[in-house]
Amino acid sequence: MTMADQTTAPDQSEPTPAADPMMGSEAPAGKAAHFWPSAKRLVGLLAPHRLGMTVVIGFVVLSVVLSVLAPKVLGWAMDVIFNGVVSLSLPQGQTTQETVAQLRAEGNTDMADMIARLDIVPGQGIDFVELSRLIFLVLGMYLVSSMFMWAQGFVLNRLVMRVVYQLRRDVEDKLNRLPLSYMDRRQRGDLLSRVTNDVDNIQNALQQAFAQLVQAALTVIGIAVMMFIVSWQLALIALVALPLSAVVAGVIGTRSQKLFAAQWKNTGELNSHIEESFTGHELVTAFGREQDMLQEFDARNGRLFRASFGAQFVSGMIMPAMQFVSYLSYVGIAVAGGLRVASGGMTLGDATAFIQYSREFTQPLSEIAGVANMLQSGVASAERTFELLDAEEQTADEDSGSLPEPTRGAVRFEDVAFSYVEDEPLIEGLSLSVEAGSTVAIVGPTGAGKTTLVNLIMRFYDVDSGRILIDGVDINTVPRAELRSRIGMVLQDTWLFDGTIRENIRYGRLEATDDEVVAAATATFVDRFVRQLPDGYDTVLDDDGGAVSAGEKQLITIARAFLARPSVLILDEATSSVDTRTELLVQKAMAALRNDRTSFVIAHRLSTIRDADTILVMEAGRIVEQGTHEELLARAGAYDRLYRSQFAGASTTDDES
Numbered sequence: 096m097t098m099a100d101q102t103t104a105p106d107q108s109e110p111t112p113a114a115d116p117m118m119g120s121e122a123p124a125g126k127a128a129h130f131w132p133s134a135k136r137l138v139g140l141l142a143p144h145r146l147g148m149t150v151v152i153g154f155v156v157l158s159v160v161l162s163v164l165a166p167k168v169l170g171w172a173m174d175v176i177f178n179g180v181v182s183l184s185l186p187q188g189q190t191t192q193e194t195v196a197q198l199r200a201e202g203n204t205d206m207a208d209m210i211a212r213l214d215i216v217p218g219q220g221i222d223f224v225e226l227s228r229l230i231f232l233v234l235g236m237y238l239v240s241s242m243f244m245w246a247q248g249f250v251l252n253r254l255v256m257r258v259v260y261q262l263r264r265d266v267e268d269k270l271n272r273l274p275l276s277y278m279d280r281r282q283r284g285d286l287l288s289r290v291t292n293d294v295d296n297i298q299n300a301l302q303q304a305f306a307q308l309v310q311a312a313l314t315v316i317g318i319a320v321m322m323f324i325v326s327w328q329l330a331l332i333a334l335v336a337l338p339l340s341a342v343v344a345g346v347i348g349t350r351s352q353k354l355f356a357a358q359w360k361n362t363g364e365l366n367s368h369i370e371e372s373f374t375g376h377e378l379v380t381a382f383g384r385e386q387d388m389l390q391e392f393d394a395r396n397g398r399l400f401r402a403s404f405g406a407q408f409v410s411g412m413i414m415p416a417m418q419f420v421s422y423l424s425y426v427g428i429a430v431a432g433g434l435r436v437a438s439g440g441m442t443l444g445d446a447t448a449f450i451q452y453s454r455e456f457t458q459p460l461s462e463i464a465g466v467a468n469m470l471q472s473g474v475a476s477a478e479r480t481f482e483l484l485d486a487e488e489q490t491a492d493e494d495s496g497s498l499p500e501p502t503r504g505a506v507r508f509e510d511v512a513f514s515y516v517e518d519e520p521l522i523e524g525l526s527l528s529v530e531a532g533s534t535v536a537i538v539g540p541t542g543a544g545k546t547t548l549v550n551l552i553m554r555f556y557d558v559d560s561g562r563i564l565i566d567g568v569d570i571n572t573v574p575r576a577e578l579r580s581r582i583g584m585v586l587q588d589t590w591l592f593d594g595t596i597r598e599n600i601r602y603g604r605l606e607a608t609d610d611e612v613v614a615a616a617t618a619t620f621v622d623r624f625v626r627q628l629p630d631g632y633d634t635v636l637d638d639d640g641g642a643v644s645a646g647e648k649q650l651i652t653i654a655r656a657f658l659a660r661p662s663v664l665i666l667d668e669a670t671s672s673v674d675t676r677t678e679l680l681v682q683k684a685m686a687a688l689r690n691d692r693t694s695f696v697i698a699h700r701l702s703t704i705r706d707a708d709t710i711l712v713m714e715a716g717r718i719v720e721q722g723t724h725e726e727l728l729a730r731a732g733a734y735d736r737l738y739r740s741q742f743a744g745a746s747t748t749d750d751e752s
Contacts, residue, residue, distance in 0.1 A: 133478040134470075137297065138305070140258045147254045154247035155310050161240035163317035165233050166455070167325070170448030172229040177443045178213050179221030185210075187218025212442060244310070251306050259298045265484060266290055274489035275555040276515070284367025289483050292362055293476035300473020304466040311459035318456045325449045326441055332427045333453050339423075343416045351413075354406035355472045359479060361399040368395050406472070413467055421456075428453045489575075490557060496572030502581045502662035503531035503566050504693030506552065511561035513551060513716075521547060522716035525561070529709070534694040536704035538737060539713035545697045548713070549665045552695070554578060565663065583661030587668035589648045596625055596643075597632040599651055603659035615658035620683075621650045664694040701738050710734065 141148055185194050191210065194217050198207035270290070278286075322330040372379065372388050379388050432446040441449075508527040514520045522544050529535050537545045550556050551563060554575050563570050570578055583603070591599050600612050600621070607615075612632070616622040624647055628634045636642050643651070656664065698704045705724045712720040712727065712734045719733050727734035 129478065130474055133481060134474045136481060137300070137474060137477040140262065141254065141301070141305075144254045144257065147250055151247045151251045151254070151306075152309065154243045154250070155306075155313060158240045158243035158247065159310065159313040159317050161236045161243070162455075163314065163321055165236045165240070166448045166451040167321060168229055168236065169233050169451070170325075170442075170444035172226055172233065172444070173447045174214075174442055174444030175222055175226045175229065178215040179219065181210070181213060182215040182217055182219045185215070185217035189217045191215060191217065248306060252302060255298060255301045255305075258301065259294065262297065262480070263290075263294055266294065266480065269484050269486070269488075272488045273486060275550070277486060282364075282367035282371075284365075284370035285363035286483075287370065288359075288363035288366040289479050292366070293359060293480050296359070296476035297473055297480065300469055300476070304470040304473060307462050307466045308470070311462045314459040315456065318452050318459075322449060322452050322456065325445050325452070326432075326435070328435070329428050329431055329449050329453075332431055333424055333456055335424060335427070339420045343413065343420065351406055351410035351467070351471055354402055354409060356475045356478075357402040358399065358406050358472070359475050361395065361402050363479075365392075365395045365399050368392055410467060410471070425450075425453055492574040493572045494574055496568045498568055498573055498577060498581055498662075499566050504581075504662040505529065505531040505566050506663065506693055507564045507567075509562045509564065511551065511563060512559045513547065513556065514559060515547075515556075520716070522551075525716070525718060527711070527718065527721075529693055529695075531566075531693055532691050533708040534696060534706075536696045536698055536707035536710045537713060538698060538701060538704070538710060538734065540737075543713040544716040545713055546667060547716070549584075549667065549695055549697065552663070552665065553582060553584065581662045582665060583656035583659045583663070584665040585649075585652050585656050585667065589645075589652045591636050591648055591651060593635075593637050595630075595633050595635055596621075596628075596651060599636060600654045600658055603655040603657070607658055611658060615654045619650055619654040619657050621647075621654045624650075662692060664692045666694065666696045666698075668697055668699060701741055712737070 189197075191213075195207045195211050198204075198210065266289075270286075319330070319334070322333055368388075368391060372392070379385060428450060432441070432449060435441045436443055436446045506527075506529040508525050511522060511525040512520065513522045525548075537548060539545055547556070551558055552570070554570060557571060565573075565578075565581075592602065597609070597612055600616060601607050603615075604611075609632075613622065616625060616632075624643070625631055625634070628642070634642055696704055696707060704710060707724070709721055710724060710727055711718050712732075714733065720727055720730065722730070728738060
């Protein structure tokens, strides 16, 4: 693409498309419009990595199984201790059956029932060999379980990073496929927030929330099964916490979901304001609007604070509320379990294991509540990112036509109509024929459609009806990349990339040699000031071109277009930031640049376009006059009025001085 700058915006007074209510900084602050579809699509990002996700889930399952079985084994160890202690209180030399019979004969039925359920040898004491075996078994199970959890975290992090890497590429590719109208409708800061902050938030949600949710869900299922195996009566008491927890999470979660959506919307608006403040810092300072900008920042920052604080506060209520529910369940289990042990309905080891299960049962529920805010925040960010990915793209290239080699640059408009907003036409029935190699100047009041005309040539926008042809080929049939490779553009608002002067000029044609770069710089009078810089062509510029003046920046962009060797040249107020002395040099450079090229020159200073082959005067999207400078003055029409308004003002100023 051989443009000095990549895009050009419509005239400020020209109509622009209405803002999409679902996009950009004007999005509503309510809850995510499609929470569950967005959550499903977010998880779907992992679909291409099914094998890796299977390994992750397999590791989680193994880890959960071991951690769930460990309390049961620990309960056996407790039984070994309890049985040993009880056995010491019984007469040595008797069998268990004899001891039970003796207790029943003495009327101690409850004690007899309890001894009957125990696997003991009267008088034997604690079996430390068995106890050691069980303790080491439990420690081994927890160790292996932790190793599986580490392994699943390692694999999952690699998968998530790949997913996020691809997501960033998809977003970048999408931005390059979006039409200029999409950028015109939205604040750049909000788009930057979607590309950076929202994608980072998605990464956090996938890395942390996903793993914890899967582990917590499997743990809940595994513990529930074990609780029913140990005691179905106590399990029913424990499960009472589930519906109560669900109600708590549902009520609080719905509210926090709305606040998280507002948080990320306000983040985008604040970033947009910061970006405007930084890029327009000189203008803000010149007009003394620092306090106004600070007040606006405080207002937006305040909205972000309130939304963020509210989201964290409300979501933070989930865990304490669910913890309280778990305490109620724990009290019920402790009382009922103690009664069953006393009545001989279950062993102390089973009761101990069940109490541990009940504690571990509420822990994953609390984890689910804890990651709920992270998940909701991630889904809100995912929805904003998916809205960007789903935005309507520019129409696909037909690839049915191709410009001839070499391209002469004859341009013809045939009954062209175009509007930015439906039912608000801007250009209607425009027909124009431009000979190859000629220079066409376009003048007119602001909002007349001058910039729109060149935007249509570049196919930044497509015509609503009619055709634009270059060398007889309809540009709508030519791939955009090929079309723009034949067109050079220099804009009023210059843009330099972070790099050296040499690299900025070479951007017009990346394969150009250093000698060709210097030749282009010499032809456009860039070489004269570059030689005076300490590092010459290796002088590093930032995106604002801080090392050079505004006029020198414009000269560099002109050199960039010169190096591109375009067949059609578009100059949109290219000399507006150049001082009078430099303008004379630029005019000479422009003459060489326009040689054998079809040139469209948009100008407000009519003195710069007197030598144009054709001057077009536009008003309200129509060409009201066309001809040479002398012909148009002789007609005493619209051009004559524009010309006199400029030079009459200049004469009056001179007379007064």
